[in-house]
Each structure stands twice: as C-alpha cells, then as structure tokens.
Amino acid sequence: MARDRRPSSLHQLRRYVACHHVVRGWHSGEHLARTPPARGCARHLTQESIVMRVLFTGGGTGGHLYPTLSLARALLRADGEAGLCTAPRAPDDVQAPSSDAPDEVLFIxxxxxxxxxxxxRDGIPHVTLGSSPLRGSSVVETVxxxxxxxxxxxxxxxIVSRFRPDxxxxxxxxxxxxxxxASAWxxxxxxxxxxKIVLLEPNVIPGHANRRLARFADEVWGGYDNTGTSHHFREKFRLIGIPVRPELVTPLSQADARRSLGLQPDGFLVLVxxxxxxxRTLNVATSGMVAHRRLPAHxxxxxxxxxxxxxxxxxxRRAEPNDNRYSLLPYVDDMALAYRAADLAVCRSGASTLAELAAVGLPxxxxxxxxxxxNHQRANADHFVDHGAALIMQDELLTSDSLYWMLMDTAETSKLQGLQTxxxxxxHPQALAVMVExxxxxxxGSLGSAA
Structure with missing residues (x-):
C-alpha cells in the first residue's frame, strides 16, 4: 500500500487511463500539466469530450453494499488526481442527473x-426505489x-435512460x-x-439475484474460485477479488490503535x-463468558x-464488578482501528467481513x-476453513462455555500465525485497481473480452 492509503497500482492506472480518456471539463493542456503522459500517448488526446459514467446498483446488506462503495470511491477523483469520474454534486431530489451533467457515478x-x-456519508448521488426480495414466504408476499x-x-x-451509463x-x-x-432492456x-453490465458476486455461493441476472452480464467478478464454478456464470467469471476500503490497512502500530480506542496497549485482544x-447469539455468549469465566490476566x-x-x-454490566479488560461499545466508526488492535476476531461470515479480514490479515x-x-454465510466460512484460514463455530452450539474453550484453544501463537498465513x-490487494482497469x-469496447 502506498502511504496515501491508495494502492500504488491504482495510482499508476489512473495515469494510464488519463492518457487514453479525456474527461469532460478538463482542457487537454491542463490535463497534461497535471499528469505527464507516457511516451506516445499524447496523440490520443483530443479536445473532444469523452464521458465516463458508472452506475452502481445493489444493497440491502453490507455484503452487497460495501464492495460497490469501495469501487465508487476509487473511481471518483481522489485528492485532485485524475480519475475515471469526477466528484459529482449531490442531487437535490431523486431525479437522475441530466444528460449534460458532469462525468459521475450514480447509485440505485x-x-x-x-x-x-x-x-x-460518502457523498455518492443515489436514488432509492421500492424494490422487494425476489422470493416471498407466501403467495401474497410473492405477488x-x-x-x-x-x-x-x-x-x-x-433513470437509466437519462443517466446513460457506460x-x-x-x-x-x-x-x-x-x-x-432496465439497462438490459x-x-x-x-x-x-x-x-456494459458487470455483476459483482461477493459471496462464495452466488446469490439468487446474481444467478437470475447473469444472463444479462458481460462479465461477473468474484473473489473465490468456487464462485466461478457456477453454471450461471461460466466463461463470464473473472477471479479478481472483493474490493475493500484501502484505509482499512492503517499505518498505526497495534499499541497506538489500542490507545485510540481507549484500550490497554499490550496483551491479547479479542474483537467480537x-x-x-x-x-444476538454472539452478544449473549460473550456477555456470559465475561461474567462467569475467569479470563487470562493478559x-x-x-x-x-x-x-x-x-x-x-x-x-x-453495571451489576458486575468493573473490569477494564472488557470494553463494550455499540459501534466503532473506524473499523480499521478495531482490526489493527485485535489479535483474533469472533464474528459472522458475511461477504464484506471476510474480504476485510483477509485484507488486514486478522484471524x-x-x-x-x-x-x-x-445459507451463504456457512459456505463463506467453510471456504476459509477449508483453506486453513479460519475456524468455525455453529450458531446453535455457541454458548459462553463453548466460546471460552474455543478462544483458549485458539490463542496459541503458533496457531494464530498459521491462520494468518x-x-x-x-x-486480493489489487482488486480495486483491476476493477478500475x-x-x-x-x-x-473490450470489457467482456478475455482477461
């Protein structure tokens, strides 16, 4: 990672893209002054505007939303440096930007x-629609x-006809x-x-929506080789990785990250x-373990x-003796600090969580x-377990006692190092750069061609 917390390859890629695509609103002379072109690429620059618009869609869970947010941020111009898209104005209402709007991204x-x-929070123009799950629990719900x-x-x-995405x-x-x-029609x-239409499948097992929508896609991007074996994707699949926020990889030391969270700088830290x-299951088990088990002093x-x-x-907790080794928080704004502070995590196995833990190397x-x-979370967890990269505990078997003994068994340095390796x-640290490319x-016109 570069010190500005953006992948160095993404920095180089932006320079490459800038040589081949004049983004509307930039004069070519200004463009060249800002980003010196590679030899021979000046002949590709013209005064003619070339619009680059990317439409993102998805959501409903963090696993479906966080990867696209990471990619949208990478596509937007960062720190004044040339990117594929310029930072847009937030719309005043739910109308899509008009056809003469600046180059931008839009999220539906x-x-x-x-x-x-x-x-x-990220300042990304968005439109929300009243869509519903594709499968209902009853005929009435389905209809x-x-x-x-x-x-x-x-x-x-x-919206799509007005935005006209590339x-x-x-x-x-x-x-x-x-x-x-709508885009396919x-x-x-x-x-x-x-x-071009691209599907991003963040889970090991393709979701219901992506299985149905694969027929319309030019490419399908994923982070696990097992995903590509789905007959719905076939030759469209590209093993690229799941994008995560570059800022998750913080330059802080573990001790400094702990101090930032009000924790002791040394010892073994479990993040739940x-x-x-x-x-709820994790909360009940952890609360019971802290209340009724004597944890190691460190x-x-x-x-x-x-x-x-x-x-x-x-x-x-108010009814229990004060213990400064246990910190209970409703949320943490900067998960990069929490990941950096921890030696071991206990958590669900949603798509974004897995990608983030792999990126920071947290067992x-x-x-x-x-x-x-x-049951896609079980499939996600099994994939990591099969590769020796994680341990698994079934939800129905999780109690304060089972959690305690599993933590005691896992806290050995050699076991943690094996999981981390x-x-x-x-x-896939270069996932963002590859997707931008x-x-x-x-x-x-080459999206959808062989990688």
Whole structure:
C-alpha cells in the first residue's frame, strides 16, 4: 500500500487511463500539466469530450453494499488526481442527473436506513426505489413483491435512460434487479448500445439475484474460485477479488490503535462484532463468558454489540464488578482501528467481513448466521476453513462455555500465525485497481473480452 492509503497500482492506472480518456471539463493542456503522459500517448488526446459514467446498483446488506462503495470511491477523483469520474454534486431530489451533467457515478438502491446513511456519508448521488426480495414466504408476499419490483423497474428505466451509463456494476441483492433489467432492456432496444453490465458476486455461493441476472452480464467478478464454478456464470467469471476500503490497512502500530480506542496497549485482544446490526447469539455468549469465566490476566475483549443490544448489555454490566479488560461499545466508526488492535476476531461470515479480514490479515472464529439466504454465510466460512484460514463455530452450539474453550484453544501463537498465513493467501490487494482497469476497457469496447 502506498502511504496515501491508495494502492500504488491504482495510482499508476489512473495515469494510464488519463492518457487514453479525456474527461469532460478538463482542457487537454491542463490535463497534461497535471499528469505527464507516457511516451506516445499524447496523440490520443483530443479536445473532444469523452464521458465516463458508472452506475452502481445493489444493497440491502453490507455484503452487497460495501464492495460497490469501495469501487465508487476509487473511481471518483481522489485528492485532485485524475480519475475515471469526477466528484459529482449531490442531487437535490431523486431525479437522475441530466444528460449534460458532469462525468459521475450514480447509485440505485433499495429504500433503507443503512444503505442511505452510508451513501450520504460518502457523498455518492443515489436514488432509492421500492424494490422487494425476489422470493416471498407466501403467495401474497410473492405477488406483492412482483408488483413492487415492476414499478421499481419502470422507475429504473427512466433513470437509466437519462443517466446513460457506460458501465453498470451490480453487486447483487434484490435491490440490483430493477436497474440491471432496465439497462438490459434499453440496451436490447438500441438505446444504450455501448453500455456494459458487470455483476459483482461477493459471496462464495452466488446469490439468487446474481444467478437470475447473469444472463444479462458481460462479465461477473468474484473473489473465490468456487464462485466461478457456477453454471450461471461460466466463461463470464473473472477471479479478481472483493474490493475493500484501502484505509482499512492503517499505518498505526497495534499499541497506538489500542490507545485510540481507549484500550490497554499490550496483551491479547479479542474483537467480537456482529455487523452493523450486531448479533444476538454472539452478544449473549460473550456477555456470559465475561461474567462467569475467569479470563487470562493478559486478555482484553473489545465487544461491538450493535445498537439493538447495547442498552440491556450495559445494564447487565453495571451489576458486575468493573473490569477494564472488557470494553463494550455499540459501534466503532473506524473499523480499521478495531482490526489493527485485535489479535483474533469472533464474528459472522458475511461477504464484506471476510474480504476485510483477509485484507488486514486478522484471524477469526466465524459464527455463520444460520438464517442467511441459501445459507451463504456457512459456505463463506467453510471456504476459509477449508483453506486453513479460519475456524468455525455453529450458531446453535455457541454458548459462553463453548466460546471460552474455543478462544483458549485458539490463542496459541503458533496457531494464530498459521491462520494468518493462510488468510493472506485469500486476499486480493489489487482488486480495486483491476476493477478500475476493466471498467476503463468499456470505453474501447473490450470489457467482456478475455482477461
């Protein structure tokens, strides 16, 4: 990683892309002054504007949202340096930008507090539609969902036709269906002749939406070789990796990261977390373990409970003797600090969590959420376990006692080092740079060709 926390290859790639694509709003002389071209590439520069627009769609869960957010940030111009897209103005309403808007990205997602909060935080223009899961638990739910998705697809048709993206990147989940279907129909009708459609599959087992939408895709990107064996993807699959935020890899020392979180700088630290909403099973087991088990004197527990359970857990802790080795927080704004501070994690096995842990090299005990669609969290965890990169505990077997003994067994230095070594082999640190490069290929019509 470069010291500015962006992959060095991405920096070089931006220079390459800048040579071949004049982004609207830049005079070629200004462009050349900012980014000296490689030998021979000046002849490719013209005064003619070439628009680069990327439409992102997906969401509903962090696993479907975080990878596309990471890619959107990489595509936007960073620190004034030339990128494929310029930072856009946030729209005043849900209307898509007009055809004479600056080069930009747009995100189409489902209505929901988590998705909208993250998009607003990153300043990414977004439109939320009333789409629903593709499968209902009853006939009434299914029919209602079809009706809502039909309306959402009609709305997406209007938005996509106005935005006219060069590339559509869909990260799965029911929220991605309207925009992908709309883009495919408009392309088939000749209204988006050069638009490319890419699916990003963050899980080991392809999700229901991506399986259905694969027929429309030019490429499918994933992070695990097992994903490419799906007959839905076939020759379209590219093993690239799952993009994560470059800032997750912090230059801070472990001791400094712990101090930033108000923790003791030394000792063995276990990080327990359950995603943005927390995980009740993990919270109950961890709370019971801390209350009823004598932990080794050099251990610390950083427990991120989520907002939902924080109140009752705080009340329960008040009845226990004060222990400065146990820190209970509802959330942590900067997970890079939490990852850097920890020696071992106990967590769910959602797609984004796995990609982030692999990127930072933090060993983990996975407790897959048993009710996840297609049991995909179990498949994710099994993939890491099969590669010797993690341990697994079934949700129904997790208790304060079972957690305690598993932590005691795993805390050996040699075992942690073995997990960490295997974990890094599953990391794809250049995923962002490769994805940006392949998106750039859309301008010369080679996206979808052999890697």
């Amino acid at each position: 997602g489902a209505r929901g507090k988590v998705d909208q909060k993250l998009l607003e 209602g969902g079809l009706s809502r998705n039909a309306v959402a697809t009609a709305q997406a048709m209007r 590339v559509v990147v869909a990260s799965g989940g029911y929220a991605s269906a309207p925009a992908v279907i 408009l392309r088939a009708a000749g209204l988006l002749r050069n638009t 977390f359950g995603g943005s909403q927390g995980a 251990w610390q527990i950083l427990h991120i409970s989520g907002e939902r359970d924080f109140e009752w857990m705080t009340a329960e 983990a005990i996975f407790v897959p959420y048993p009710h996840a669609a297609d 295997a974990l890094r082999k599953l990391s 392949r998106i750039a290929r859309a301008k010369v």
